[in-house]
Amino acid sequence: MVKLYDFLLSGNCYKVRLLLSLLGVEHELVAVDLKSGEHKKPPFLALNAFGQVPVLVDGDVVIRDSQAILVYLARRYGGSDWLPEDAALLGKVSQWLSTASKEIANTVATARLHYLFGASIDVAAIEKQSYTVLKAIDEHLATRQWLECDRPTIADLACFPYIGLAADGKLSLDAYPNIVAWIDRIKQLPGYVGMPGL
Numbered sequence: 001m002v003k004l005y006d007f008l009l010s011g012n013c014y015k016v017r018l019l020l021s022l023l024g025v026e027h028e029l030v031a032v033d034l035k036s037g038e039h040k041k042p043p044f045l046a047l048n049a050f051g052q053v054p055v056l057v058d059g060d061v062v063i064r065d066s067q068a069i070l071v072y073l074a075r076r077y078g079g080s081d082w083l084p085e086d087a088a089l090l091g092k093v094s095q096w097l098s099t100a101s102k103e104i105a106n107t108v109a110t111a112r113l114h115y116l117f118g119a120s121i122d123v124a125a126i127e128k129q130s131y132t133v134l135k136a137i138d139e140h141l142a143t144r145q146w147l148e149c150d151r152p153t154i155a156d157l158a159c160f161p162y163i164g165l166a167a168d169g170k171l172s173l174d175a176y177p178n179i180v181a182w183i184d185r186i187k188q189l190p191g192y193v194g195m196p197g198l
């Protein structure tokens with residue numbers, strides 16, 4: 001059975017749990033105790049030398065990094081439903097996987113890390129950068145329902161959690177109605193599951 005090394009409050013782990021649920025893939029969650037540093041000790045480091053969750057194990061296949069795991073699961077269990085075959089569309093979806101791991105991780109997710117887990121940051125700078133990122137995404141969504149392909153893909157699942165959790169980082173989505181409507185659409189998907197804060 002598919003095994004996900006998981007931390008409940010992690011948006012990166014959540015995006016994987018969400019896709020597993022949307023795909024209806026039976027799986028086992030293995031809670032990793034980040035507070036005690038379990039992820040920095042040998043048994044876990046053998047799975048991911050970078051010492052981070054999520055990690056997915058499916059038989060002989062071990063994948064770290066939430067975006068990479070979404071790619072694997074989408075193709076392995078969803079055909080082309082969540083990840084298109086076409087080169088141009090694949091490129092378009094991939095640009096959002098990259099946006100999730102840099103622009104979103106370094107802004108809205110970092111603000112949340114500060115308020116929920118005490119990370120030391122320049123609050124004013126992160127807030128300003130967060131709103132720049134949110135504005136760009138809101139404008140992109142002004143003319144479309146989904147980030148790419150006119151349907152939900154892993155682009156949406158990769159970007160959605162930390163944006164949906166913006167309030168945890170004391171960021172308001174009030175000025176971004178297209179984002180708010182997009183979050184509502186994601187929450188309507190059959191098989192949707194939430195997490196604390198969503």
Ligand SMILES: N[C@@H](CCC(=O)N[C@@H](CS)C(=O)NCC(=O)O)C(=O)O
Pocket residue numbers: 007010011012013034039051052053054064065066067101
């Ligand atoms: N790029 C990775 C980032 C993973 C990541 O930042 N994981 C966090 C939890 S959300 C973690 O394990 N933090 C503990 C640490 O880095 O020590 C991904 O998308 O999975």
